[in-house]
Amino acid sequence: MPPPEPTDPPEPTDPPGRESFSRRLHASTIGSGPRLVMAHGFTQTGLVWNSLDRRLATEHEVVRVDMPGHAASSHVAADLTEGAHLLADLGGRAAYLGYSMGARFCLHLAVARPDLVDSLVLISGTAGLDDPADRADRRSKDEALADELDPVDGPDPTAGIRTLRQARVDAFLDRWIRQPLFAGVPPEANGMEERRRNTGPGLASSLRLAGTGTQEPLWSNLARLEMPVLVVTGADDAKFTALGARLVGAIGSNATQVVVGGAGHAPHLQRPADVAAAVLDHLR
Secondary structure (H helix, E strand, O other), X not given: OOOOXXXXXXXXXXXXXXXXXXXXXXXXXXXXXXXXXXXXXXOOOOOOOOOHHHHHOXXXXXXXXXXXXXHHHOOOOOOHHHHHHHHHHHHOOEEEEEEOHHHHHHHHHHHHOHHHEEEEEEEOOOOOOOOHHXXXXXXXXXXXXXXXXXXXXXXXXXXXXXXXXXXXXXXXXXXXXXXXXXXOOOHHHOOHHXXXXXXXXXXXXXXXXXXXXXXXXXXXXXXXXXXXXXXXXXXXXXXXXXXXXXXXXXXXXXEEEEEEOOOOOOHHHHOHHHHHHHHHHHHO
């Protein structure tokens, strides 16, 4: 039986002294059952999951979040720490699943508020770059990308501003999904039309505030995680499969890794049925 049509989740309650309504993350909800909050990767949106979200909604209330700087949350500028708190304000106590950038937000949440995370799923995630020089180099590269998306001198006044900004985002997205990292993802699974809902300034803020180079390494904190953790990687993504093994080793016996054959950095887009089966087994 197909899951019910998307509905907006209940409005979160603002703790005293925290963000106003304008700082809330946007999300939509499908399915029913135990709550599962899903955090997408960079340039994606809460609806770019191929069929993974719908498959998980057969057994769960799935909350699909637009992460800071993306889609309907484009106006929300937040670093990994603040973004993790915003994610917690929205999702409350639940299981949390994050992909790539979303995995880093979910990992920050699990470390900061383990009482809210019943179970954790990390798809192609990392706990950060160990070497300060590597982090600085990554920040520099992300700043350059951010400047492409949101130039400091503003749009060309001789061109239609809206048209120019969309063309800039489109060109960036086209180049982004053509990276070898995403080789093998079929065009129909890329969610390009959804990605076009993103804005240049929103994506730029995500890179500047929550890019991998901004992340202080969390490796030494992972042994404190006591909830069940599933790490999912694609067999064709050797770098993140090795990082996944390191995550499992650092967390301990409550963590397991599933390596999805025939998939790279985005296994949920290439093999959604395999990833869904692994996640459902874990959550059960």
